[in-house]
Amino acid sequence: MDRTKIKICGLSRLCDIEYVNLAMPDYAGFVFWEQSRRNVSIKKAEKLSKALDSSIKSVGIFVNAPFEKIINLCDKNIIDIIQLHGSEDNEYIAKLREYIPKKVIWKAYKVCSKEDLKAAESSAADVVLLDNGYGTGKCFDWSLIEEFTRPFILAGGLTQENICDAIRKFQPYAVDISSGVESEGVKDKEKILKVVTTVRNC
Numbered sequence: 454m455d456r457t458k459i460k461i462c463g464l465s466r467l468c469d470i471e472y473v474n475l476a477m478p479d480y481a482g483f484v485f486w487e488q489s490r491r492n493v494s495i496k497k498a499e500k501l502s503k504a505l506d507s508s509i510k511s512v513g514i515f516v517n518a519p520f521e522k523i524i525n526l527c528d529k530n531i532i533d534i535i536q537l538h539g540s541e542d543n544e545y546i547a548k549l550r551e552y553i554p555k556k557v558i559w560k561a562y563k564v565c566s567k568e569d570l571k572a573a574e575s576s577a578a579d580v581v582l583l584d585n586g587y588g589t590g591k592c593f594d595w596s597l598i599e600e601f602t603r604p605f606i607l608a609g610g611l612t613q614e615n616i617c618d619a620i621r622k623f624q625p626y627a628v629d630i631s632s633g634v635e636s637e638g639v640k641d642k643e644k645i646l647k648v649v650t651t652v653r654n655c
């Protein structure tokens with residue numbers, strides 16, 4: 454079986470890119486949502502993604518964004534993968550695919566109940582991401598996903614302390630971490646290096 458991949462999300466400074474280039478996670482995430490403290494402009498993201506090691510895939514995170522914004526970022530090769538984090542439905546995903554058929558689309562679901570998992574099971578996205586919200590730093594109730602059958606990315610409140618347990622228990626396609634590799638609201642080099650090594654070795 455393939456090893457669980459890791460995404461470090463919410464990068465916004467050039468030094469964050471230096472940290473991930475040292476740690477070498479599989480994915481690096483840029484948030485394109487103005488209400489987030491981790492939001493990056495298109496111009497900034499272009500700079501950051503150019504500095505990113507070419508073997509790390511860049512993921513653009515969107516919340517109910519207009520198609521033009523996503524298409525523009527794809528056309529400029531700033532992002533490799535699209536992560537939809539709002540209330541985008543299968544119709545939205547189908548339309549987006551018509552514009553950019555070659556791009557991989559991830560869809561995030563906030564998991565509060567079994568109903569949320571039903572929606573995730575029937576998602577038209579290539580991969581689903583199960584989360585607690587918008588980079589909250591808090592876990593959802595993991596007991597809800599014990600019978601979830603589709604490959605998924607696990608997110609929400611992952612830390613150096615709980616990430617290995619989560620991988621052993623659920624064998625997700627990937628784990629996604631943001632707050633857990635921050636100190637005082639910014640990305641922390643040592644935490645990033647440590648968590649990527651932990652995931653590689655667990």
Ligand SMILES: O=C(O)c1ccccc1NCC(=O)[C@H](O)[C@H](O)COP(=O)(O)O
Nearest residue numbers: 462489587588589590609610630631632
């Ligand atoms: O991180 C944000 O600020 C954000 C804002 C709006 C939509 C999504 C956002 N983050 C998405 C992610 O993929 C995070 O990595 C994921 O929610 C896990 O975050 P955390 O619980 O802080 O590790």
